[in-house]
Amino acid sequence: MNLEQVARRAKVSTATVSRVLNNASVVKGSTRARVVKAIEELKYHPNLHARSLAGGKSRTIGVIASNMENPFFFDIYKTIESDAHAGGYEVVMANTDYRSEQLVTSVRLMIGRRVAGLAAIVSEMAPDLIEELNESRIPVVFYDVGTPRQNITNIRVNYRRGIEKLVDYLYSLGHRRLGFVGHHAILGPINERVKAVMDAVARIPSLEVRTSADADTLEGGRQATRALLATGFAPTAIVCVNDVTAVGALRELRERGLRVPEDVSVTGFDNVKLSEFCYPALTTVHIPRERIGHIISDYLVPRAGKAAVTDAEIVIDPELVVRDSTGPAAV
Amino acid sequence: MNLEQVARRAKVSTATVSRVLNNASVVKGSTRARVVKAIEELKYHPNLHARSLAGGKSRTIGVIASNMENPFFFDIYKTIESDAHAGGYEVVMANTDYRSEQLVTSVRLMIGRRVAGLAAIVSEMAPDLIEELNESRIPVVFYDVGTPRQNITNIRVNYRRGIEKLVDYLYSLGHRRLGFVGHHAILGPINERVKAVMDAVARIPSLEVRTSADADTLEGGRQATRALLATGFAPTAIVCVNDVTAVGALRELRERGLRVPEDVSVTGFDNVKLSEFCYPALTTVHIPRERIGHIISDYLVPRAGKAAVTDAEIVIDPELVVRDSTGPAAV
DNA sequence: CCGCACCACGTAAACGCTTCCAGTACAATG
């Protein structure tokens, strides 16, 4: 079922069929009608592979994320998708599960697909990736990690600042023993996020902190919290790497009979919708996911009268959102 | 950057490069080494479009879902993805937002991509879709809606039975006034789900029910619940179309000062992970999402020694999961 | 020393589309 068959049935050349398909150029009304009729009768669907091969372009942009299960990533994805569709583009998505090996695979896949643009919303990194991407000439936006380069734009939030706001707030409530629940992807004291917490705590001598980590899921947050408490360390507040893990923490505390925030305060990060709907509603740090999504699509989706892609670094300053999961430290 | 350039650099023909790329046929070790070296030096990435055009096959399967934001769909997606990767296949995903017009667009897109198989996990339907799909000769699995056909397999859960279990359980707890919170996609009394609720209730004369609907999100569940209560109708139990909307309902009730389950009972559907983590944990109906995912990939991902795709209808019987959001009806 | 099988590789024809370059028909113009 190809152009030729349609052409034959409509008694025109393949060139003409192609023209009506892309409603480019001028095709006489009667001819166009014949072609359209043939297309419908044959239930013809153009082969997109052939199309982008011949055309040299692909009108699809790729989005790679660490964990689409986490609404944080999904919210960004959704915004990009919506913008892309508005601009006549398609989106293909890939998950890495925080594995840098999977990141490399996914990036290769996207390059192989000759995407028009690529967004990598990931916390992991692979050494030669930037080089490889640079070589491919594909416009790229990295969120979180990455290095600005020709054709590579960088967006990151000032995670450090967000954590500081959180820690200062908890300190002001009288908290002195803090727990930090992370996820495996950011395990290890070298990690930027853990370091941010350590540094924020280190500024205030009377503060003490212990960390724990598990998967970036509800269950992971629960397990990490359980492990943290199993050490005998009794934090008066638990800072979680994001809202999802915080909801996991909430459950573990509840099952241990600890009240939030009377006995233990809990904080999230991201300000995902769920953070308002869980109980108690989470004190968290807002990260403007829609804005991030729009920035990304501005860079990747060619739009009439838009500036060209340039290398740049964009830093977003997150802000504290106080809700019900935090309160004065227990005596 | 194409096969020819690689071939030239390795001083072989494009055929040989292709052979080492697909490590098919026998290529002498030394030659293979030269080619591999050239590939890496040039940072060559095969053009996947050309590949599937020439090969005639695509090694990717498509998944279309109504709302990936809802973990129910995502869980199924994840299972399919994992199975597909295990079988050397890629997956492309598309969202319909419950809009049948978008369903059509997505299906066309998938056909255009000449996917090796297609899974449609959707609650909406479009008239000519089945016909169009049938014409395309692509193996298809429908979940929820659809009609078995040559090359089309159908999976559905016995939603009706699940609702009956729920209603019977609530009745046994003394509930007589029920609210049903749906989402827009299933609005209208013609809908299968609403009908299932109506019929389940109709079996028991003393039971009364009112319905309401909004988006399939946390916020939607909340709004629908608000609308339901705003009518003055005071249900002693609220049956929600799924867990996500139920969590939304939970929040609305909490903000109105209604205790769950003392004042009002709430039930979800799907048994998504979140249903255990919210407070109170939801009484719900378990739908085996992983199993559904596996069934789908069994049908779509060609695997060594696997039976061919046949038309069939598979029905899954869901079971009740009682947790903390339900209790005896308030007097 | 010849012939044959076989291995390793090259040649070239698809795959289904886009698009440049011509070509035809016909109206408008001088």
Place this chain on the structure above:
DNA sequence: CATTGTACTGGAAGCGTTTACGTGGTGCGG
């Protein structure tokens, strides 16, 4: 009536692969 322009359509060359087929070497038995 010849000339130029315009509107539409066709021919054919790619796009980057895969793959059937062909060919040149090598090793072996006879």
